[in-house]
Amino acid sequence: MEINQVTRRLSYSYLSILEAKVRNFLRKSIFLYLIASFFMFNGMNQVMQVNNKVLFFLSIYIALLIFSVMVIIISSYFLLQKRKNFGLVVSFMEGHILVSDETTGNKVERDWNWIKKVELLKESYYFDINVKHKEVIILRRTNLSEEEDRKLQEWIKLNSKLIV
Numbered sequence: 001m002e003i004n005q006v007t008r009r010l011s012y013s014y015l016s017i018l019e020a021k022v023r024n025f026l027r028k029s030i031f032l033y034l035i036a037s038f039f040m041f042n043g044m045n046q047v048m049q050v051n052n053k054v055l056f057f058l059s060i061y062i063a064l065l066i067f068s069v070m071v072i073i074i075s076s077y078f079l080l081q082k083r084k085n086f087g088l089v090v091s092f093m094e095g096h097i098l099v100s101d102e103t104t105g106n107k108v109e110r111d112w113n114w115i116k117k118v119e120l121l122k123e124s125y126y127f128d129i130n131v132k133h134k135e136v137i138i139l140r141r142t143n144l145s146e147e148e149d150r151k152l153q154e155w156i157k158l159n160s161k162l163i164v
């Protein structure tokens with residue numbers, strides 16, 4: 001039997017929000033924190049006389065990372081409270097994507113340009129959505145049948161969205 005759509009209900013959980021935020025942090029921000037630590041180190045090093053410069057630099061870097069992780073954890077909690085009752089049903093098809101909002105009942109048909117890129121990992125698909133604020137749809141491959149997984153990969157490749 002030929003599959004012509006892959007449909008899944010998506011909802012927010014604390015772990016899914018945290019996973020998306022940590023993924024984004026590791027992919028984009030961690031290097032910027034290294035640069036910021038370097039600048040802070042240079043500025044503070046001129047004011048303070050430090051014996052072990054490497055340890056001082058690592059202390060600044062680790063402090064920035066700890067602060068960032070705390071912000072991620074707290075902001076994930078507040079985002080969950082904001083979107084607790086929010087649910088989507090997303091149907092992926094060869095030519096388009098149908099998004100149904102369960103809270104409002106709105107249905108919107110999107111083309112594949114709505115998705116910026118798709119990262120395919122061993123256990124999950126990460127769909128980076130092309131919207132103003134960073135949005136990620138995480139779809140677990142274990143929740144898909146082999147045929148759905150194969151068809152979804154085919155459509156993603158067909159629309160040139162796959163990043164491996």
